[in-house]
Amino acid sequence: MxxxxxxxxxxxxxxxxxxxxxxENPAYRVAEYTLVALYTSYNITRLYHSFIxxxxxxxxxxxxxxxxxxxxxxxxxxYARYAPxxxxxxxxxxxxxxxxxGLGGSLARSPRPVFTQVADVMRPLNSIDNVxxxxxxxxVMSYFFFTVAKESKFIQGSGRIGRYIMMIGFxxxxxxxxxxxxxxxxxxxxxxxxxxxxxxx
Amino acid sequence: xxxxxxLDTIDPRWVYIIMAVSLVFPVLKPLGLAxxxxxxxxxxxxNWVESLQPGDIVVGDIAFSGGSEGELxxxxxxxxxxxxxxxxxVIMVAQWNTGERLGYTLLEQTAKxxxxxxxxxxxxxxxxxxxxxxxxxxxxxxxxIDFWEACAETDMLGNSFQDLPLMHRFRKWDxxxxxxxMAFVAGSPGxxxxxxxxxxxxxxxxxxxxQVPGAMNTLRAGQIKGLLAGLPGGAQYEIxxxxxxxxxxxxxxxSMGHLWIMALVILGNIGYxxxxxxxxx
Numbered sequence: 513m514x515x516x517x518x519x520x521x522x523x524x525x526x527x528x529x530x531x532x533x534x535x536e537n538p539a540y541r542v543a544e545y546t547l548v549a550l551y552t553s554y555n556i557t558r559l560y561h562s563f564i565x566x567x568x569x570x571x572x573x574x575x576x577x578x579x580x581x582x583x584x585x586x587x588x589x590x591y592a593r594y595a596p597x598x599x600x601x602x603x604x605x606x607x608x609x610x611x612x613x614g615l616g617g618s619l620a621r622s623p624r625p626v627f628t629q630v631a632d633v634m635r636p637l638n639s640i641d642n643v644x645x646x647x648x649x650x651x652v653m654s655y656f657f658f659t660v661a662k663e664s665k666f667i668q669g670s671g672r673i674g675r676y677i678m679m680i681g682f683x684x685x686x687x688x689x690x691x692x693x694x695x696x697x698x699x700x701x702x703x704x705x706x707x708x709x710x711x712x713x
Numbered sequence: 714x715x716x717x718x719x720l721d722t723i724d725p726r727w728v729y730i731i732m733a734v735s736l737v738f739p740v741l742k743p744l745g746l747a748x749x750x751x752x753x754x755x756x757x758x759x760n761w762v763e764s765l766q767p768g769d770i771v772v773g774d775i776a777f778s779g780g781s782e783g784e785l786x787x788x789x790x791x792x793x794x795x796x797x798x799x800x801x802x803v804i805m806v807a808q809w810n811t812g813e814r815l816g817y818t819l820l821e822q823t824a825k826x827x828x829x830x831x832x833x834x835x836x837x838x839x840x841x842x843x844x845x846x847x848x849x850x851x852x853x854x855x856x857x858i859d860f861w862e863a864c865a866e867t868d869m870l871g872n873s874f875q876d877l878p879l880m881h882r883f884r885k886w887d888x889x890x891x892x893x894x895m896a897f898v899a900g901s902p903g904x905x906x907x908x909x910x911x912x913x914x915x916x917x918x919x920x921x922x923x924q925v926p927g928a929m930n931t932l933r934a935g936q937i938k939g940l941l942a943g944l945p946g947g948a949q950y951e952i953x954x955x956x957x958x959x960x961x962x963x964x965x966x967x968s969m970g971h972l973w974i975m976a977l978v979i980l981g982n983i984g985y986x987x988x989x990x991x992x993x994x
Contacts, residue, residue: 558813694967
């Protein structure tokens with residue numbers, strides 16, 4: 513059994529989290545709230561030391577790029593939403609800048625990866641894989657044809673096959689999800705068995 | 714209603730207990746089940762690192778946190794070991810602040826092991842951890858123009874880039890200075906950062922299993938060149954490296970867990986079918 517207090521804290525928190533499997537309980541909530549509090553405090557401290565402080569020293573003080581101060585002040589305006597009602601509108605300026613910048617960047621760049629995938633659908637039908645892929649693509653698309661009357665037997669039939677193919681896809685996703693969750697549990701399990709209890713695995 | 718129709722209402726606590734037993738047993742006493750190497754996903758990642766020359770620089774990204782460490786940690790450590798063994802230099806960034814410190818801890822552990830084996834893994838010379846920087850994709854674009862400025866010329870530990878010899882070869886993040894990107898991703902922000910803003914780069918991904926079906930499209934379309942898929946991806950990489958580690962040890966338990974889930978799916982369906990049949994009668 514470990515004698516390291518850090519390991520004990522980790523082990524107790526791990527067990528507290530898994531206690532949720534039995535039912536909601538105070539131990540789980542303590543672990544949950546502790547995580548949120550730790551995350552917030554860690555985040556603020558890290559950002560200050562690794563970004564705000566070096567930026568201020570390197571660029572504002574040493575290189576005299578004072579416009580960084582303007583940007584900093586603009587960022588602080590986000591907190592104006594907690595000010596008296598007559599000043600809350602000031603918070604809209606940094607948000608407007610962020611949204612405008614983000615949208616501009618996204619509109620310029622985001623279509624490319626999507627169109628790369630659309631282009632990839634158009635493959636030569638020179639292998640069984642590609643033929644199967646193309647047929648599956650068509651029948652799945654036909655499931656989402658809302659402009660053709662559903663009375664059409666052909667659309668009904670292909671749409672039904674498309675639905676089965678989608679279900680196979682969802683089954684794959686489910687299988688991977690289970691695999692992922694088991695992996696995460698195994699990580700905690702090996703921690704409890706080796707680091708905490710001291711078994712050799 | 715016979716006992717078969719009760720199969721779809723098994724008490725979840727029994728499910729968890731049997732799952733726990735089926736996972737604990739193989740961890741304590743490995744069964745030695747076979748692990749197949751995936752030629753389309755894992756091998757391209759391995760071949761990419763193999764093709765690099767000593768001194769080449771690659772960039773890695775920590776886009777996961779503690780919740781995904783079980784899957785992505787072994788991948789990261791195996792890939793980092795491979796790079797260091799080949800003499801490839803690694804610069805790490807982190808898209809997730811919650812995984813920043815964790816990523817550093819994992820790399821430092823591996824670096825110490827490598828140093829113990831006589832393989833150079835000196836911080837600042839062989840690898841640097843720039844860490845998390847706020848600003849999202851906007852900042853990642855800035856890194857392509859001026860990596861130093863985007864990172865405030867400081868690594869995660871507070872060292873100035875001026876004092877880290879490797880960083881003098883990496884002023885900006887472009888295709889000439891880096892021979893590829895290896896992103897370990899568990900969600901958002903993650904892979905889209907690279908397929909959107911680094912589309913012409915050699916991109917490789919270490920992914921959590923949940924996201925693998927979604928990432929397969931990008932692999933097929935050539936947007937990424939290789940993919941380590943969950944814990945099996947890590948295990949396969951460890952086998953390719955001939956250094957079986959954490960992931961290989963856990964694969965038996967992974968398989969047993971899957972068998973139990975498959976059994977539950979079959980039992981649940983039998984129960985559902987029998988209940989519907991008895992209702993019809």
